[in-house]
Amino acid sequence: MKKRILLVEDDRVTADVVGQELEFLGYEVALAQNGAEAVQLASSFLPDLIVMDLLMPKMDGFQAASKIKANPKTKGIPILAATARALPGDREKSLASGCDAYIAKPFTHRELGAAIKKLLGD
Amino acid sequence: MLCFVLLIVLPPLGVILYSAWEQQRADIEKVEEDALRLARIASAEQARLIEGTRQLLASLAQLPEVREHNGPSCSDILQSILKERPLYANLGAIRADGELFCSALPFSGKVQLGDRAYFQRALKTRRFAVGDHQIGRVTKKATINFGYPVFKNGEKPRAVVFAALDLGWLNQMAAQAKLPEGSTFTVVDAQGTALVHYPNPEAWIGKSLASTSFVAETLALKTGTAHAPGFDGQARLYGFTPLLGTPEAGDLYVSVGIPRATVSAKIRTVLARNLTGLGGLALLVIALAWVGSDLFVVRDVNNLVRSTERLASGDLRARAGPPYPKGELGQLALSFDRMAQSLEQRTLELEKSNRIKEEFLSVMSHELRTPLNVVMGYTGLMMDGLLGEVSPQQKEALSKIMGRAREQLSMVDSTLNAAALESGTARIQIHETDLRDLLESLKSDYEVLPGKEITLSWLYPAEPTLILTDSEKLKQILRNLTDNAIKFTDRGTVTISARLLPDAKAAEFKVEDTGIGIAREHLPLIFDKFRQVDSSETRLYGGVGMGLYITKKLTELLGGRIDVESEPGRGSTFKVTIPATRA
Numbered sequence: 001m002k003k004r005i006l007l008v009e010d011d012r013v014t015a016d017v018v019g020q021e022l023e024f025l026g027y028e029v030a031l032a033q034n035g036a037e038a039v040q041l042a043s044s045f046l047p048d049l050i051v052m053d054l055l056m057p058k059m060d061g062f063q064a065a066s067k068i069k070a071n072p073k074t075k076g077i078p079i080l081a082a083t084a085r086a087l088p089g090d091r092e093k094s095l096a097s098g099c100d101a102y103i104a105k106p107f108t109h110r111e112l113g114a115a116i117k118k119l120l121g122d
Numbered sequence: 123m124l125c126f127v128l129l130i131v132l133p134p135l136g137v138i139l140y141s142a143w144e145q146q147r148a149d150i151e152k153v154e155e156d157a158l159r160l161a162r163i164a165s166a167e168q169a170r171l172i173e174g175t176r177q178l179l180a181s182l183a184q185l186p187e188v189r190e191h192n193g194p195s196c197s198d199i200l201q202s203i204l205k206e207r208p209l210y211a212n213l214g215a216i217r218a219d220g221e222l223f224c225s226a227l228p229f230s231g232k233v234q235l236g237d238r239a240y241f242q243r244a245l246k247t248r249r250f251a252v253g254d255h256q257i258g259r260v261t262k263k264a265t266i267n268f269g270y271p272v273f274k275n276g277e278k279p280r281a282v283v284f285a286a287l288d289l290g291w292l293n294q295m296a297a298q299a300k301l302p303e304g305s306t307f308t309v310v311d312a313q314g315t316a317l318v319h320y321p322n323p324e325a326w327i328g329k330s331l332a333s334t335s336f337v338a339e340t341l342a343l344k345t346g347t348a349h350a351p352g353f354d355g356q357a358r359l360y361g362f363t364p365l366l367g368t369p370e371a372g373d374l375y376v377s378v379g380i381p382r383a384t385v386s387a388k389i390r391t392v393l394a395r396n397l398t399g400l401g402g403l404a405l406l407v408i409a410l411a412w413v414g415s416d417l418f419v420v421r422d423v424n425n426l427v428r429s430t431e432r433l434a435s436g437d438l439r440a441r442a443g444p445p446y447p448k449g450e451l452g453q454l455a456l457s458f459d460r461m462a463q464s465l466e467q468r469t470l471e472l473e474k475s476n477r478i479k480e481e482f483l484s485v486m487s488h489e490l491r492t493p494l495n496v497v498m499g500y501t502g503l504m505m506d507g508l509l510g511e512v513s514p515q516q517k518e519a520l521s522k523i524m525g526r527a528r529e530q531l532s533m534v535d536s537t538l539n540a541a542a543l544e545s546g547t548a549r550i551q552i553h554e555t556d557l558r559d560l561l562e563s564l565k566s567d568y569e570v571l572p573g574k575e576i577t578l579s580w581l582y583p584a585e586p587t588l589i590l591t592d593s594e595k596l597k598q599i600l601r602n603l604t605d606n607a608i609k610f611t612d613r614g615t616v617t618i619s620a621r622l623l624p625d626a627k628a629a630e631f632k633v634e635d636t637g638i639g640i641a642r643e644h645l646p647l648i649f650d651k652f653r654q655v656d657s658s659e660t661r662l663y664g665g666v667g668m669g670l671y672i673t674k675k676l677t678e679l680l681g682g683r684i685d686v687e688s689e690p691g692r693g694s695t696f697k698v699t700i701p702a703t704r705a
Contacts, residue, residue, distance in 0.1 A: 011492060017499035024508045055488055084491035085484050092551065106495035106531060108502030108524075 002028040003120065006047040008038040008064065009082075010056040014105075018051065018082075021109035025116070035059025039067045042074040049120055051112075054083040054094060062097040069098030078119045082107070131404045138400060142393040150359060153380050154347040157361025160301070160378040164292055168365045168376070171209065172268070175285050176250045178207070179270030182283040188215050188224065189274045191281065196224035211265045211286040215272070216241055218280055235284075244269035244282045255289070255317055255374065257328045264289040264309070264317035264327055266374075289318045292376065296320040304381035306352055309365065310337055312373045336360045340375045349382065357382040422447045426455055429462070438466040479545040483538055490534045498527045536668040539598075543675040550679055555593040556586045557620045557629065564600055564618070568608075576611055578604075581619035589622065589629050589702035595676050596631075596700065602673045603633040603696050611637030614693070622702060628682075629702045634695040640688040648686065649674040673698075 005027040009015040015031055022029045030045045032038040036059045042050060050068070054061035061081060068074045081099040083090060084106070091102045103115045182188060182203075187196040200213040204226035207213075214225035220236020222229060235241055240253025253267035265286040271279035289309060296307035297320070309318035314332025319325070331337040336350040340362040348360045362377035425442055432440030441459045446452035503509050505520045512520065542548040561582035568578055600618065607616040614636030622629050640648060649670050677684045682700030 013496050014492060014499075017496050017503070020503060020508075021499060024503065024506075055484075084488040084495060105491050106498040106527070108498050109506070109508075110502065 002026060003048040004028045004030070004045065005116070006030050006032060006038065006041055006045055006050045006077075008032045008035070008050060008052045008056070008061065010034055010053060014053075018112070021112055022051070024109060025113045027116075035061060035064030035067075038064040039071075042068045042077060043071060046074070047077060049116060050077055050079045051116075052079050052081050052099065054081055054090070055085055061099075062093060065094070065098040080115055080119055082112075130407050131400060134400055134403070135397075138393070138396040142396070145392060150349075150382075153359045153384070154361060157359055157378040157380050158345075158347055158363065159361065160307075161361045161363045161376045164295060164307070164376045164378070165363050165365050167295060168292075171287060171291070172252070175210075175268045175287055176270070178203075179250065179268060179283050179285055182213070182215075183270050183272040188272055188281060188283060191215075191217060191223050193223040197226065197228075200224060200226035209288055209291045211263055211288040213283070213285050215281050215283045216269075218245065218278070218282075223281075238267065238269075238284075240267045240269035240284060241282050244271045245279055248279060253284075255311060257315075257317065292318045293320045296378075301378070302380055302384040304356060304358075304383070306358065306377075306379040308337075308377045308379070310340065310375050310377070312341070314338075314341060317374065318376075336362070336377065336379065340377050344373075344375070352379055422451045422455065426451070426458060429458065433462055433465070438462070438469055476545055479541070483541050483545070487534070487538050490538075491531070494527055494531055494534075498524060498531075501527065533668075536672055539672050540668050540675070543672065543679065548675075548679060550592040550595060552590055552592055554588050555591050555596065556588055557622065558583050558586055560593055560597060560600075561618070561620050564597060564604070567601070568604065574608065574611075575613040576608060577615045578608075579615055579617040581617065581621075583621065587622050589700075591629070591680055591700055591702070595680055599673050599676050599680075599698055600631060600633070602669045602676075603631075603698070606669055607633050607635035607637065607694070607696075611635040611693070623699075627701065627703055628699050631698040631700075632695060634693065636693040639690040639692055639694055640686070641690050645686060645688060649684070 003026075005022050007015060007019055007022060007029055009018060009031065010033050015033070019029050019031060030041055030047065032041045034056050038050070038052065038061075039059070041047075052061045052065060056064075059067075061083070065079050065081070068077065068079065078100040079098060081094040081102045082105055083094070083102075084104075094102055101115060101119050103112065107115075182200070185196070185199065186192070187199060196215055200215075204210055204213050210226075212225060212227045214222060214227075216222050216235050216238075220234050220241065222233035222235050238253055240251045243251035243253070248271050251269045253269060255264060255266045257264050265288055267284055267286045269282045269284045272281040272283060274280050292307060292309060296305075301307070307318065307320035308316060308326075308331070310316055310331055313330065314334075314337050315328065315330050316326045319327055332341070334350075334352070336348045336352065336358070339346070339348040339350065339360070343362070345363045346361075348362070350358065350360060352358050358379035358381050360377050360379045362375055365374040365376050429440045429442045441462055442455035443459065446455050500509070501520050501524045504512055505517060505524065539548070561580060565578075565580050604616065604618055615634075616636075617632070617634040619632045619634075620629065674684050677698055677700065680700045682698060685697045685699075686694060687697075688694035
């Protein structure tokens, strides 16, 4: 059975390419376009892992991550933070808000695959 | 402040000490005078007593019992007279043949006193006569005897009445004079034998004191004063004079000694009182100076210092604040506050400007990377044939797109890094870093080298070696240097080494290459921004010339330094030294 990944990404084109990458890597993918949707889908879709963009409208990735980690139902889901903002402190901030690992954009499907596998312990 | 207090206290201290010295001199003179006066009084008193004795003996000579040689009756009368006159040791009468027939003190048998000086003189001169002084063998009392001739109808004296004056009265006088404790009262004869001594007469009377310095002085000067130790060794001021009216008895001298310590003690008392007063004054002055200076100077300075310290520690709202004291200190406080005001404003502006820069960088980063994610994402998918078959030419094209996308990413990173470093928004995160892990991780990034005949050589500790630093920044430094070395080396070796310096306080990293090297004249310029040694090389080697600039900035951010040695055509060595412990 395919493992399920929730992709949180507000940019449509990026969502498209990353979605395709995840599918080619062999995962079942659901997409959330902002933090609020991400929190909702995390508890209804119950993915094995979340790939979370950090800079998003409505609710950003940091807030979404801490809400997901605050919910007993979803707190066990690992979160991979993916951001094009590679500024000092972002890594620490994302880890502090509940993300389990961090990958800087841009990345290729190989780099993404490696990061996910590491996090899932496959 | 101490100087100020000294300035106030010194002159009166001088006056006090001088006047104490002056006073002491005056007091010594006064005590000398006192001693001499006492001696003179004693001498005059003695003269008076002698005159009294003369009158007493003159009236005794008129007594019928004396004239008639009526022994028992005479003795009774003299006994009762003696009772009333304690100054006399004895009263009596001697017949012209020298035999004692009447005495206030009891006697038995025949007593011959014909050899006594006063007896012979009285008979001879037919007048009042003074005998020699003598010391009673039993009583230890010094006495002077006086004789007076007794006549009955004839030219020839029938008898001599005598009185023995007890010199001990001088002791009583000394006691009444209320001399200071330790004072002495002494009567010596011409040979220096003590006839009277107060206090402790028993210990001294009859002893020769001629060798005692003040006695020697007395015998030499007769009247005067002396500073000398007494028989007991205590320093005294002596006044001395002859006892009057006894030329026949030989000279006697009376001397009064007052301890020098009395004078000193008195002076010391006054001195101590004055010095205590002065000490009080000094304390008062110090207190005033302290309170005054605290109120008027120290408080203001402290306030200013506190404000400065607050400002220095980052509290931009620190102000000395009104009311400003008068004078320079007030001006200083006022200008400090103005400075703090503009510093606060400027800092707020800078912080705001930095926030804007940081935000801009964040947005820039996001906007530049997001398209690259799409470019690299699709390119990667296509290269792996995941979006359909690709021909070898297409694959090669995709590979070049990917390569350039990565280069662009690297330039974006460099630019953003440089901007962050310059705007001061770059922060370091110090943590324990294992040199071995760091170098192994770096090594794994360089396992595939694109189309160059280069060997990478890695030298690092075989054991875990912990240092305290920002591992991300350090890795970026080493990556930049390694990238540079590879970039400017076509064939040969690039050696990357890491070690902890022997004192364990710093870590040293070297990246050596066998590449094109750098001309000596260019060495000072290579760490400048947007600089490549030769602009033609930019086209040849690519890049925007930010690498070494960023590397240097990062090294400085870690508190370290970067050095370079190079020889054109032979290669370059970059050495980075950073602190291995927290500063």
